[in-house]
Amino acid sequence: MLITGFPAGVLQCNCYVLAERPGTDAVIVDPGQRVMGPLRRILDENRLTPAAVLLTHGHIDHMWSAQKVSDTYGCPTYIHPEDRFMLKDPIHGVGPRLAQLMTGAFFREPKEVVELDRDGDKIDLGGVTVNVDHTPGHTRGSVVFRVAQASKTDADVVFTGDTLFERAVGRTDLFGGSGRDLLTSILDKLLVLDDDTVVLPGHGNATTIGAERRGNPFLEGLSR
Secondary structure (H helix, E strand, O other): OEEEEEEEEOOOOEEEEEEEOOOOOOEEEEOOOOHHHHHHHHHHHOOEEEEEEOOOOHHHHHOOOEEEHHHHHOOOOOEOOHHHHHOOOOOOOOOOOHHHHHHOOOOOOOEEEEEOOOOOOEEEEOOOEEEEOOOOOOOOOEOOOOOEOOOOOOOEEEEEEEEEOOEEEOOOOOOOOOOOHHHHHHHHHOOOOOOOOOOEEOOOOOOEHHHHHHHOHHHHHOOO
Protein backbone atom coordinates (compact mmCIF):
# COMPACT_ATOMS: atom_id res chain seq x y z
CA MET A 1 0.00 0.00 0.00
CA LEU A 2 1.16 3.52 -0.82
CA ILE A 3 0.79 6.08 1.98
CA THR A 4 2.49 9.45 1.85
CA GLY A 5 1.78 12.98 2.99
CA PHE A 6 3.02 16.42 3.89
CA PRO A 7 2.26 19.24 6.38
CA ALA A 8 0.14 21.90 4.70
CA GLY A 9 -0.30 25.60 5.26
CA VAL A 10 0.44 27.90 8.17
CA LEU A 11 -1.06 25.48 10.69
CA GLN A 12 0.93 22.53 9.31
CA CYS A 13 -1.98 20.14 9.06
CA ASN A 14 -0.90 16.75 7.74
CA CYS A 15 -2.46 15.97 4.36
CA TYR A 16 -2.22 12.30 3.45
CA VAL A 17 -2.46 10.44 0.15
CA LEU A 18 -3.46 6.78 0.28
CA ALA A 19 -3.59 4.30 -2.60
CA GLU A 20 -3.44 0.57 -3.17
CA ARG A 21 -0.31 1.07 -5.29
CA PRO A 22 1.09 3.51 -7.89
CA GLY A 23 -1.07 3.84 -10.97
CA THR A 24 -4.39 3.41 -9.17
CA ASP A 25 -7.07 5.57 -7.58
CA ALA A 26 -6.13 7.54 -4.48
CA VAL A 27 -7.79 8.82 -1.33
CA ILE A 28 -6.89 12.29 -0.02
CA VAL A 29 -7.20 12.78 3.75
CA ASP A 30 -7.54 16.31 5.21
CA PRO A 31 -6.42 18.62 2.38
CA GLY A 32 -5.61 21.82 4.25
CA GLN A 33 -4.27 25.16 3.12
CA ARG A 34 -2.10 25.41 -0.03
CA VAL A 35 -2.12 21.70 -0.86
CA MET A 36 -2.61 21.83 -4.62
CA GLY A 37 1.05 22.14 -5.62
CA PRO A 38 2.52 19.34 -3.48
CA LEU A 39 -0.58 17.22 -3.98
CA ARG A 40 -0.30 17.42 -7.77
CA ARG A 41 3.35 16.38 -7.59
CA ILE A 42 2.51 13.30 -5.54
CA LEU A 43 -0.36 12.37 -7.84
CA ASP A 44 1.69 12.87 -11.01
CA GLU A 45 4.79 11.06 -9.72
CA ASN A 46 2.71 8.03 -8.71
CA ARG A 47 0.17 8.20 -11.58
CA LEU A 48 -2.71 8.47 -9.12
CA THR A 49 -6.29 9.58 -9.71
CA PRO A 50 -8.20 10.97 -6.70
CA ALA A 51 -11.30 8.93 -5.89
CA ALA A 52 -12.33 10.69 -2.67
CA VAL A 53 -11.51 13.37 -0.14
CA LEU A 54 -11.89 12.22 3.46
CA LEU A 55 -12.18 14.76 6.29
CA THR A 56 -11.49 13.74 9.88
CA HIS A 57 -13.42 16.85 10.99
CA GLY A 58 -14.48 20.27 9.77
CA HIS A 59 -11.90 22.66 11.20
CA ILE A 60 -10.43 25.09 8.70
CA ASP A 61 -6.88 23.71 8.76
CA HIS A 62 -8.18 20.27 7.73
CA MET A 63 -10.78 21.22 5.12
CA TRP A 64 -9.35 24.40 3.57
CA SER A 65 -8.80 22.88 0.11
CA ALA A 66 -11.46 20.15 0.21
CA GLN A 67 -13.79 21.91 -2.21
CA LYS A 68 -10.99 22.73 -4.64
CA VAL A 69 -9.53 19.22 -4.61
CA SER A 70 -12.92 17.55 -4.81
CA ASP A 71 -14.26 19.69 -7.64
CA THR A 72 -10.98 19.81 -9.59
CA TYR A 73 -10.75 16.03 -9.73
CA GLY A 74 -14.48 15.29 -9.79
CA CYS A 75 -14.53 13.19 -6.62
CA PRO A 76 -16.76 13.36 -3.52
CA THR A 77 -15.85 14.75 -0.12
CA TYR A 78 -16.77 12.61 2.87
CA ILE A 79 -17.53 14.25 6.23
CA HIS A 80 -19.59 13.46 9.32
CA PRO A 81 -22.99 15.22 9.28
CA GLU A 82 -22.28 16.94 12.63
CA ASP A 83 -19.39 18.82 10.99
CA ARG A 84 -20.86 19.35 7.54
CA PHE A 85 -21.86 22.95 8.28
CA MET A 86 -18.16 23.81 8.60
CA LEU A 87 -17.61 23.19 4.90
CA LYS A 88 -19.21 26.63 4.47
CA ASP A 89 -18.47 28.07 7.92
CA PRO A 90 -15.08 26.64 9.01
CA ILE A 91 -14.53 29.27 11.70
CA HIS A 92 -17.84 28.71 13.46
CA GLY A 93 -19.19 31.70 15.31
CA VAL A 94 -17.32 34.14 13.11
CA GLY A 95 -19.60 33.73 10.09
CA PRO A 96 -18.79 33.06 6.43
CA ARG A 97 -18.35 36.73 5.46
CA LEU A 98 -15.97 37.58 8.31
CA ALA A 99 -14.15 34.29 7.76
CA GLN A 100 -13.63 35.34 4.15
CA LEU A 101 -12.11 38.65 5.29
CA MET A 102 -9.86 36.89 7.82
CA THR A 103 -8.61 34.15 5.53
CA GLY A 104 -8.92 35.70 2.09
CA ALA A 105 -10.93 32.68 1.00
CA PHE A 106 -14.61 32.02 0.40
CA PHE A 107 -15.71 28.58 1.54
CA ARG A 108 -18.48 26.55 -0.04
CA GLU A 109 -19.42 22.90 -0.18
CA PRO A 110 -17.93 20.65 -2.86
CA LYS A 111 -20.35 19.68 -5.61
CA GLU A 112 -20.59 16.18 -4.15
CA VAL A 113 -20.68 15.59 -0.37
CA VAL A 114 -21.20 12.21 1.27
CA GLU A 115 -22.14 12.11 4.96
CA LEU A 116 -20.37 9.60 7.19
CA ASP A 117 -23.46 8.91 9.26
CA ARG A 118 -22.89 5.28 10.23
CA ASP A 119 -20.42 4.57 13.01
CA GLY A 120 -18.28 1.57 12.15
CA ASP A 121 -19.15 1.74 8.48
CA LYS A 122 -16.83 0.47 5.75
CA ILE A 123 -16.38 2.31 2.47
CA ASP A 124 -14.53 1.00 -0.57
CA LEU A 125 -12.52 3.72 -2.27
CA GLY A 126 -10.06 3.22 -5.09
CA GLY A 127 -9.24 -0.36 -4.14
CA VAL A 128 -8.82 0.55 -0.46
CA THR A 129 -11.33 -0.33 2.25
CA VAL A 130 -11.65 2.39 4.88
CA ASN A 131 -13.32 1.79 8.24
CA VAL A 132 -14.97 4.87 9.74
CA ASP A 133 -15.29 5.36 13.51
CA HIS A 134 -17.14 8.32 15.00
CA THR A 135 -14.89 9.85 17.69
CA PRO A 136 -16.58 12.98 19.10
CA GLY A 137 -14.64 15.13 21.51
CA HIS A 138 -12.48 17.48 19.47
CA THR A 139 -15.60 18.30 17.44
CA ARG A 140 -19.00 16.67 17.46
CA GLY A 141 -18.37 15.17 14.04
CA SER A 142 -14.78 14.02 14.44
CA VAL A 143 -14.01 10.62 12.93
CA VAL A 144 -10.97 8.41 12.51
CA PHE A 145 -10.22 6.31 9.44
CA ARG A 146 -8.81 2.78 9.85
CA VAL A 147 -7.15 0.93 6.99
CA ALA A 148 -6.11 -2.71 7.23
CA GLN A 149 -2.98 -3.70 5.36
CA ALA A 150 -3.29 -6.55 2.87
CA SER A 151 -0.07 -8.13 4.11
CA LYS A 152 -0.04 -9.66 7.58
CA THR A 153 3.54 -8.45 8.01
CA ASP A 154 2.50 -4.79 7.70
CA ALA A 155 0.81 -2.91 10.54
CA ASP A 156 -2.67 -1.49 10.12
CA VAL A 157 -3.01 2.30 9.93
CA VAL A 158 -5.39 4.77 11.59
CA PHE A 159 -5.75 8.42 10.56
CA THR A 160 -6.68 10.15 13.81
CA GLY A 161 -7.11 13.78 12.80
CA ASP A 162 -7.03 15.92 15.95
CA THR A 163 -8.27 13.17 18.26
CA LEU A 164 -4.91 11.58 19.14
CA PHE A 165 -1.35 12.80 18.60
CA GLU A 166 2.11 11.67 19.61
CA ARG A 167 2.09 12.17 23.41
CA ALA A 168 -0.95 14.44 23.24
CA VAL A 169 -4.68 14.53 22.55
CA GLY A 170 -6.90 17.02 20.75
CA ARG A 171 -8.03 20.26 22.31
CA THR A 172 -11.63 20.42 23.53
CA ASP A 173 -12.14 24.13 24.18
CA LEU A 174 -13.56 24.97 20.75
CA PHE A 175 -17.21 24.74 19.64
CA GLY A 176 -18.52 21.19 19.99
CA GLY A 177 -15.55 20.05 22.09
CA SER A 178 -15.89 17.79 25.11
CA GLY A 179 -13.05 16.42 27.22
CA ARG A 180 -15.18 13.56 28.49
CA ASP A 181 -16.28 12.59 24.97
CA LEU A 182 -12.70 12.81 23.66
CA LEU A 183 -11.30 10.41 26.26
CA THR A 184 -14.26 8.07 25.81
CA SER A 185 -13.67 8.04 22.05
CA ILE A 186 -9.98 7.28 22.50
CA LEU A 187 -10.74 4.51 25.00
CA ASP A 188 -13.52 2.88 22.98
CA LYS A 189 -12.24 3.34 19.43
CA LEU A 190 -8.44 3.64 19.55
CA LEU A 191 -7.07 1.86 22.61
CA VAL A 192 -8.89 -1.29 21.48
CA LEU A 193 -6.60 -1.47 18.43
CA ASP A 194 -3.43 -3.56 18.27
CA ASP A 195 -0.33 -1.97 19.77
CA ASP A 196 1.50 -1.98 16.44
CA THR A 197 -1.26 -0.02 14.67
CA VAL A 198 0.37 3.04 13.09
CA VAL A 199 -1.21 6.35 14.12
CA LEU A 200 -1.09 9.08 11.46
CA PRO A 201 -2.30 12.23 13.23
CA GLY A 202 -3.51 15.55 11.92
CA HIS A 203 -0.40 17.33 13.16
CA GLY A 204 3.10 16.21 14.12
CA ASN A 205 4.81 12.86 13.91
CA ALA A 206 3.47 9.39 13.32
CA THR A 207 3.32 7.10 16.33
CA THR A 208 1.68 3.79 17.32
CA ILE A 209 -1.20 2.81 19.55
CA GLY A 210 1.20 0.91 21.81
CA ALA A 211 3.52 3.89 22.21
CA GLU A 212 0.60 6.12 23.17
CA ARG A 213 -0.88 3.53 25.48
CA ARG A 214 2.41 3.39 27.37
CA GLY A 215 3.72 6.94 27.15
CA ASN A 216 0.92 9.44 26.51
CA PRO A 217 0.46 11.39 29.77
CA PHE A 218 -3.13 12.30 28.85
CA LEU A 219 -4.10 8.62 28.69
CA GLU A 220 -2.86 7.53 32.11
CA GLY A 221 -5.40 5.21 33.66
CA LEU A 222 -7.31 4.77 30.39
CA SER A 223 -5.47 1.76 28.94
CA ARG A 224 -7.52 -1.38 28.59
